[in-house]
Amino acid sequence: MSIIDLTSMGEPQSDLRKELNDRLTKLQDEISDYCFQCAKCTSGCESHKLLELEPHKIVALLKRGLLNELVNSDVIWTCMTCLKCRERCPQRVAPVEILFALKNMAVASGKQIPGKYTGMLQSILSMGLIQDIQQTTTRTNKTLKRDELGLPPLSKPIDVVKFQAGIMKIAMEKV
Amino acid sequence: MKKKYSLFPGCLMPTEQYAYELSIRETLPLLGVELVDVEGFSCCGEPMKSVNQLLTVYLSARNLAIAEKHHLDVFAPCAMCHLALTECQHILEENPAMKERINGMLAAEGLQYTVKRQVVHTVDLLYDQVGIEKIKEHVKKPLNGLKIAAHYGCHIIRPSEIGRPDDSENPQKIEAILKVLGAEPVNYPQKLDCCGAPLLANLPESALTKTGQKLQAIQEQGIQGMVDVCPWCHKMFDSRQTKAGETVAAKLDVPVLYLTQLLGLAMGISGEKLGLELNLSPVEKLQLGDVK
């Protein structure tokens, strides 16, 4: 019949849950349904002490279908992607991958992408890498660039137009 | 037998972490590894995973396809790149529909992913391909029992189910290499902890706190120095060490080197050639060769 979260009066978003599960199945063969809330993930979470990320709670909310709440939260962007949760989960659930999928869904839904991700994406689009050659400072406060150190030219996409076309195509598609 | 790999530089190493690239290019050819520079590589896609996973898979597949075009195996010295490429292989091998889809897109650039080629990282390249014996032969200036902490970085040891260069819970390959260089690898409880780098994009303060906490722990245990094997980790531990110290209210002075730098020094190569002048942590404390 129905289940309602009485705090927010929200009902489970089963369609979103299905979308996320599909995504995970395609990429990691991951089935979050098996989580039994042992919280081993949160016990070892690198982000938990600093940023209060609770991977087990993320999975619990996902299992309950409360996707909107998750997609709209800032906490999904606190994952350090150390992968300990995925490595150590006794039920082969991978909270880190669930978080990636949630962040992707947030981006796809038009939510503001935090931090420097947009800049990196633009850089990839324009030259293939997240950043161009940087000037670096030595111990003696000299500034140096790649070529001054005798390193060969940077490897990057040759035909940028074709490369961009490929990426634009991806941006239009769902996993 | 000579080993031949295309050097997949990724983004961070060739655009700012020059010391890693310099030390790799100095040491590995001497150990019988031929590094081939290939044109046209792009970002591995891992930094975009939070934004669009499909883009990550696509970019990795693209880079693998370029290597495939040149009939070369891949050496990815960056832990993030290595994970992205390996995971991409895993997905494409397990999911034929995805493989077809990605190949459809790659066709625009005249590329195809068909076979799973070997993808190695610095650690398994040195330990499994070159081998400890061979490294031993090239050690000219042993490190005199220097107490060194190994930092593996999350992405080269996890997740084990897709195959990683070393064990996820008890990696020992760097230690084995350190031993043969004459150093004394130190076991420390924080060994498997993250450097914090993946948060640089959106939560730099927290990222640096993570860095600071790990370095502080190492410092408190009286360990003389640290080696790492990833440009992201190194950026945190070496390039940003002073800033990281501020986040934990500590004056940090832990010498941090790339494993390949320490390897080069033990092989008798000059600090200059190995890019030691680019290390911002107090590497001079180690009193190695001509390092100032």
Added chain:
Amino acid sequence: MRRIGVFVCHCGINIAQTVDVEALSEYASHLNGVVVAKHYKYMCSDVGATLIKDTIKEFKLDGVVIASCSPRMHEHTFRRVANDGGVNPYRVEISNIREQCSWAHSNKEQATEKAKYLVRSAVSKALSLEPLKPSTLKVIPEALVIGGGIAGIQTSLDLADDGFKVHLVEREPSIGGHMAQLDKTFPTLDCSSCILTPKMMEVANHENIELLSYSEVASIEGSIGNYTVKIRKKPRYVDVDKCTGCGDCATACRLKDRIVSEFNQGMGKRGAAYMPFPQAVPLKYVIDDKKCLFLTKGKCGDEPLCKKACAPGAINFDQKEEIIERKVGAIVVATGYDVMDPTAVYEYGYEVSPDVITTLEMERLISSSGPTKGEILRPSNQQKPKSVTFILCVGSRDETQCTWCCRIGCMTALKQVYLLREKLGEDVEINVCYNDLRSFGKGYEEFYRKVRGLHTNMFRGRPSEVRTMKEYLKIDIFDTTTNKLFEIKTDMVVLVPAMMPRTDATEFARLLHLTLSGDGFFLEAHPKLRPVDTFVNGIFIAGCCQAPKDIQDTVSQASAAASRAATILSQEELEIDPLIAMVDEDVCTGCGICVEVCPYEARTLNERKRIAEVNDALCTGCGGCIAACPSNASIHKNFTKKQLLNMVDDIM
């Protein structure tokens, strides 16, 4: 002059760290009558036993005192050792310096002093111990099994296959018990009746089994090896020799489909003439004397329709209750459990809404032989439910109801979730409100994982109440995995009720002199080492009458009980412990008080000699008659007043 040896055990450090064993041994060696005293690390070990035996021979001992742990632990061991060494086993006295001294105290000096007193008094008793010889008793190689559920069935078959005659008493018209009511069994999803029916048939056809269905135990006398059992056979009003099981009586009955069916847990109806379920064993009809119009009112229309319909003439309203007697050597009690009545947890609405049911009721809905032929229909409107919600631990793990875990609730619920998903399809919402999910058996955790993958909404928490709304049931549940309060609107609620001792367990225990544990289930002699024995020799327990358990554990326990019973039945004679009561015929006045107090009917009055006597086979040595005897004629062998007073004197 007697020659006593004292042996002090260190019990590793259990005794030695609190009692100075060397000093104690030295002290004991100087006691009157003691010719040698020794101490050793583990007296109960092979080395210790050899030490005792060798010392007996070397010093020509005629009595032994062992200062060690409680006699409950090793008295038997040391009696055997003494016997092997050549000392009468009843001339062994145990001084308990562990439980009664070293474990109870911490001051070594004082504990050592106390140990000296204890050993001194044991020596004084040892000096006056009589050599005794056990008498023997012929064993009747037949068994009584009480209860015809899966436990009783398994025990009966095992014993019958061993070649022993078995009398299986079942109070219901058919054997099968609760298992017969189940549709499938976890975790393998074997069809319950498919695996049970063959065993029931085997019971019916086994040449060594006498099936006494619709019967109850009226009384039990005697003791291990030789029990006399009186069994009350209730009248079926159907001559089982003539009944063919055709069912014409049931079809004809005026009350057809008007009486609540116990077997279907009230989910279906039957008549006064009925067969509890299609696979019943024996496959004979029965007439319910509490409901039958003819039996209750003396009139059923012009004539009882069942009688008219029965072609073989099997209906017999003149049948009377019958008492029969059987003699057996061992008894296995397998009387099962009751399901807690969920109205005890009133807030869950069992009494308020017909759509709140129990797992056993759901089991009958799922079963293809049930009232809905296996269709899951909401009781209030006979429609397919769109949402089903399970509430676990109803009355279990509850200090106000049953403190224990029912051990089958979690798995039963998971199994039903699986079957409901199979029957109702993907669209139906299934919710499970649980506290902990206990899936401890072989293959259980794997089954739980499988069910988690079936889009089951698992809520970790216990709802406070179930509200009966106009169209649906409403449950508020605080889910501790998400830390959120959810409102569930659902069509049906399935309660997983606690498992309880039978309502007549206390009464039944008295009949057999069994002990109950605090929870009201029958108490085993030792939870680890004698799990199917009781404190009454020759009576064993199996299945849920001992404690809640699943079918796997029940069957294992049933086979264990059969094997323990066979240990007795396979012997021609049994030794009877001589440490029992005797009568000093010169002193006895024949007052008969001992006969009255004896709970084991071991005391009788010899009218001719005007004295009381002891039946050695029945006496357990409880001491009741000794305390009650006004003339000191009742004597407990080797626990005489003189012996005990000597001990007290030595301690004082």
